Amino acid sequence: MARDRSENQQYGSTRQHEASEHEKRDLFGKDDSEGAAHVSDDRLEARSEAEAPLISDVSADVAPVVEEFMGQAAQQNEAAAEAVPETRNKPGSYISFEHVSKSFDGFVVLEDVSFCVLPGETLCILGRSGVGKSVSLHMLMGFLKPDSGTIRVAGDDITSYDERKMQIVRRKLTMVFQNGALFDSITVGENVAFPLRERGELTEEQILQVVKGLLEMVGVAGMEDILPSDLSTGMKRSVAIARALAAQPEAILYDEPTTMVDPLMAHLLGDLIERLKQQLHLTSIVVTHDMRFAKKLADRVVFLHAGKAHFFGTMEEMEKSDDPILREFLQLDELVMPNS
Template structure:
């Protein structure tokens, strides 16, 4: 098992199946919509500490230990994929990072600052920097697609209404949902809701996006588009992402580093290529089961 206190070598050999051109290059004006006027990180910030780190985090729900001494970190501009079977603490880790859950033990740092004891008001500042795309989309049911994406723009302020609508149109075009601007979320497929949720997340101009099972109940075409979009955001904006998934093929396309959770423990943390080559039986079993295809009738 890789030592989380030692920097894993970034994965410089992406999967040969990667087809980033499935998503066209993001236009300059859309990049500006997403990036806003945030200053680029300095060389010192890029090398001094990780953007996000968990150290020895443990959490219980009653008598059930959901996370057991878990450590990992994410550097700026990297994509971490958190893998594992259902119920091993993958999504819990994201909710801890956003302060929706508080672990009983451990340290959580963002940009070198300990946040585990932050108040709700202090966590609001963290959530402006780190946003999450929930598995169910978490859209406002009573608002149209257009109004959902416009919500964080209006909340932030500083733009006229016609500017807000222009940004919304560009973001909906980016995620392939520009044909349903007036639809209500309940009328959309799971994949479309997920795409709209990503557009809304990007409208908040975050530094980090957390994705909770982005390909669950999504058809392969939309899944590939979402994967390509995450890659484009990384390539063109240096976006940092954490992707919770059980889909190894999706992870192969995206991951620089992998955290593999097994019964709440960090059974592996390191580069994707090392995870794929690991001889550990529980990892090989996970990879084998993921690759298994049911025979046709």
């Protein structure tokens, strides 16, 4: 591989890259450092589980190649975070929506929506069905264009990018779809190998080793020769995450990762997303209806309602809010998904 393995030893480190009070202020001037000081039990549990190095799940015969590969990804993501330009003399956001609106045939889905995601941060997008959660991700990926407003990725305004420019953005930013979006006609192993072969930087032997290690890392070891149609929904999402990691992205978007999966798989996916954030310094956006999942992962949340970003802040701030719309959403969630 291109880089010496000795340069990548920091990959296994579990040190926290905590944002300072100054960094906890978003580009629209809101200071949420006070709310961020309160950490829920779910977040504490997730942080504890995130300390287990990803490489510990990988077979010894492929571990050296996989460790170097993941080390490169971690270094790349740290460098990307440092490269994001400051905004108004404050640390810049890796992803931002600035007054974004989107309608379909006169039906307003998003109206003047603003939020941001700091480098290495996990943002959860919450809200009822049909409020534009997935639409927001599709606009970030360039599959849809906003009617107005600005969308930035890594400091660049991508709002009017054509397909050629968006292909460059998608090397930094990838998405894990609800259905996995795997290629049904090729095996799981070939799916994960696809972005590795596209880049052309590894030998075939190294590609096979990285594929094996990534599948072990996401909890679907030994499934290289299986077709996606033979997998459960949760396994498909795990394979989709492995394929996303093979592209060495700087940020991953997750669209309803726990929908139609059992509680154990949801727990495992949550652990994995948190470990990727802590150890690879990935920036993440998670669209979810699962409040326990959001509590476990979110540094901040944006709650969409009636086309607006009705709330943007920490989960603790949301739970303490007296806003009647937020209270109703939280109370309905407790009825549907009781904590037990």
